[in-house]
Amino acid sequence: MAEITDLGIAGIRDGFRAGEFTAREVAEAFNGAVASAKALNAFIIETPDHALAAADAADKARAAGDLRPLSGVPLGIKDLFCTEGYQTTAASGILGGFTPTYESTVTGKLFAAGAGMLGKLNLDQFAMGSSNETSAFGNVVSPWRRNNGGNAALAPGGSSGGSSSAIAARIVPAATGTDTGGSIRQPAAFTGITGIKPTYGRCSRFGIVAFASSLDQAGAMAQDVRDSAILLEVMSGFDPKDSTSLDVAVPQWEADLSSDLKGKKVGIPKEYRVDNMPPEIDALWQKGIDWLRDAGAEIVDVSLPHTRYALPTYYIIAPAEASSNLARYDGVRYGLRDLPEGANLQDMYAATRAAGFGPEVKRRILIGTYVLSAGFYDAYYTKAQKVRALIARDFEEVFKQVDILLTPTAPSAAFALGEKSADPLEMYLNDVFTVPASLAGVPAMSVPAGLDSKGLPLGLQIIGRPLDEQGVLNAGLAIEERAGFTAKPQNWWAK
Amino acid sequence: MSSYRIQGATGEWEVVIGLEVHAQVVSKAKLFSGASATFGAEPNANVSLIDAAMPGMLPVPNKECIRQAVKTGMALGAEIHRWSRFDRKNYFYADLPQGYQISQLYHPLVGEGAIEIDADEKAGIAEPKTIGIERLHVEQDAGKLMHDQHPTRSYVDLNRSGVALMEIVSKPDMRSPAEAGAYLRKLRSILRYVGSCDGNMEEGSMRADVNVSVRKVGDELGTRTETKNVNSIRFVMAAIEGEANRQVDVLEAGGKIVQETRLYDPDRNETRSMRSKEDAHDYRYFPDPDLLPLELSEEFVAACAAELPELPDAKRRRYEGELGLPAYNAAVITADVETARWFEELVAATGKPAGEVGRAASNWLISDLFGALNRLGKDIGESPVSPKQGAELLGLVADGTLSGTLAKQVFEIMLETGDDPAKIVEERGLKQTSDTGAIEKVIAEIMAANADKVEEYRGGKDKLFGFFVGQTMKAMQGKANPGVVNDLLKKALG
């Protein structure tokens, strides 16, 4: 039998139900794996007690015949989700020691469904970053290494870098992520796992530390498409506490999984064929096209004409919203307070925020403050919201012709830590393929599809119509079945 | 026409006034959280995690607050915007947990409307005047900072944080402190009629930001200053007067008015600059991304309209017309919704047509009841006499049971004891008598005892008639029907 820690959600759930092992055995196995993988720095805090308590409850539930959807399954939780009684930091010094007295809606649903928590996963500070290098708790390291002998530590992607690294290293079976401009999909692509960002409004934002409210969406990160479907199904659902939550029923995504794409049309947007795209990624994209055709889909060339303006649009809207969302971190009610000798209230704010926020967070707050300031609001913010409307309209138009879209997830494989962190703009450009779907609020997923010449994973992105997560998952499954992606990183981290 | 003018050294100056009124919305819960909106709780008791701006907390608007604002907009004759949205006003202060106030700048809930103010010769308002309303929007209140509880610290209480406010912005249509006062009184009256704000300025549920500028008559608008958070009508009028005179002094000395925020100090009766807040002026408003556009359905708007009560102007016209009340009475009674409500209950309790009893009821209410309440220092809501008791008293006068004098006597006892008038009349034997036999007997006794005066009267000294009336009433302990006494005396004296 395979190691328990090789199992994903479905494997654990089904094995546990069949009595092959107890939930406690599962929790202990993963607690051990987490404890031995400090070299990845994937966790900000470990919560083995939570995982064990949930496991014991699951074992009792099984005995009582009272199983729930995630009974026996331990998860990693991105440290952007507020967890009652467990420190929540958004990987920022400004929330040092903050212990919520409340539970986020999404983690509440997961725990109510029987899941346990292995720990709070590291991330880019306030989810701002694409490499997990902006965390106040240190970089997360990808478990992957290049096969050309170079031993460079690689980025796990970001901002959900702790989630992607931990799943790829098989120290958690699955994890929550959040995606504002690609923060689930890009790290999934970098680490050879799957990650789905649902339609904006599917998952409640209540209790998730906000970055950019109109873009933030929680989603599922897992080993494969089925696990993503199972996890997302539990995370999703209407929440009256979030005004932007969609009041629609959650479909049975797992039960309705089907890789038969007969009658489906797949669009290939020409604007995603960018300059300087590595030929390997282009080639993989072509393979993806062939796989979907093989699954019965009709391939159609389409155009999303405003694609190239998505990134600059995003870098106005997201920082603008962030500059306001992060104003509450002022040292008055929670988190860090820096009160220099003789400082007044406003000095205290400035000192606290200077000490508590990292450089990338400050950079985005300043950009956001600038674009909203007197005289610039219309030129930047209003303009960006108009372009955003055009980008959303592009998707609306294209989804009149096709059912889903296929693109690469990222323009490169994982880069080395430190390789892009000196130039913020170069880092931003890594989200070029993921940001448009975020701006339009449509569901999108990354599935691992192959390795590059250095042995690093590459992902393909599937984008769907609003609320058609099923279509996205099904196309993902069709690729997954044909790609046969089984590569795993060599374990160098366990001790 | 007597216009308000400031006499400067260089000539006459006109004052231009606009008011932004913050009115606390009457609701059980706060605008965006389920915490109680009531006053007077222990510090930080009426606070949810949303009001304290904990990480990840999100706002969901309270339907009642929107309904109240829509009804208020309708009462101001204003346009109700079917599509509006909330914006964030960003600034840092310890009483503002989110670091922004959720308000409405770009697309307010309510557009242009108007308020009619009355002529008031004494106050120098020569004619009735229409004051334009620019807009009404809904926003959150801030918390409260306490400065006097610790030598080096201020304390933050978030009980008010997130309570719903309506900001009602007038056009710069007022030209004197008196007009501003009349506008505020009328606005408060309308808010109280609608029930959307209790109008209590002392408790802070209505405060005004006062925009003032001066100009030579006929000139372009001058630069204005904004005096924040003035919390009584008297202070608003004083602040305008003081600020207008200050501006005239500055301009006549060759200076310039700086567009700035000022604070009114009631102790010194002057405004002063709040330079400390100047750099916070770039509020970086943008649509709140945690909220969706507020789209009002036709049913919602229609329901608001259906709930709208009769408003003071309409009521006043009806009282003058249908009820035949004197203009003065109608104005006094309709000025405040509680008085009007009391009056209507009073009239209804008489069980008679309003057109028949309205005038007498209004006279009694204004002279007797108001007089008594004034003496007692009570509001009409605290009246020791109920409308039903008042109606009973009026009934006893109407059916001749009580004379006017007796009625006043009974009313005093009602105020003291809270008893019903009929009971008082019964127990104390205060009933007016029209028993001619008894009165004739008394008259005969008085005439016998005052034979000399009878002679004088009969000799032509008519003035003595009053003496006989007084003696008779006295002997009857005031309970004789004065009309009957008159008739019988005339007959007996010949």
Added chain:
Amino acid sequence: MSVDAATVRKIASLARIAVTDGDVEAMVPELNNILGWIEQLGEVNTDGVAPLAAVIPNHQRLREDVVTDGNIRDKVLANAPQAEHGFFAVPKVIE
């Protein structure tokens, strides 16, 4: 539009982030680089386009006016850097 050191200081002050001269010096080219890149949006013709109001068409729901929350002072103050007598405490503010 490009920013100079004075503008960066002004923005930082608006955002209540203390900056050193060194910070400002580093931020000027960085922010200009980003802002310059953002400005390519100027190329897009947006005449007659309404700014996006809601990502996915959705209506603002309204809550019923019921008191469902509050009276949780311990939870509200649980993480306060300084709380006294049921209040949050801050350095004295002179108004």
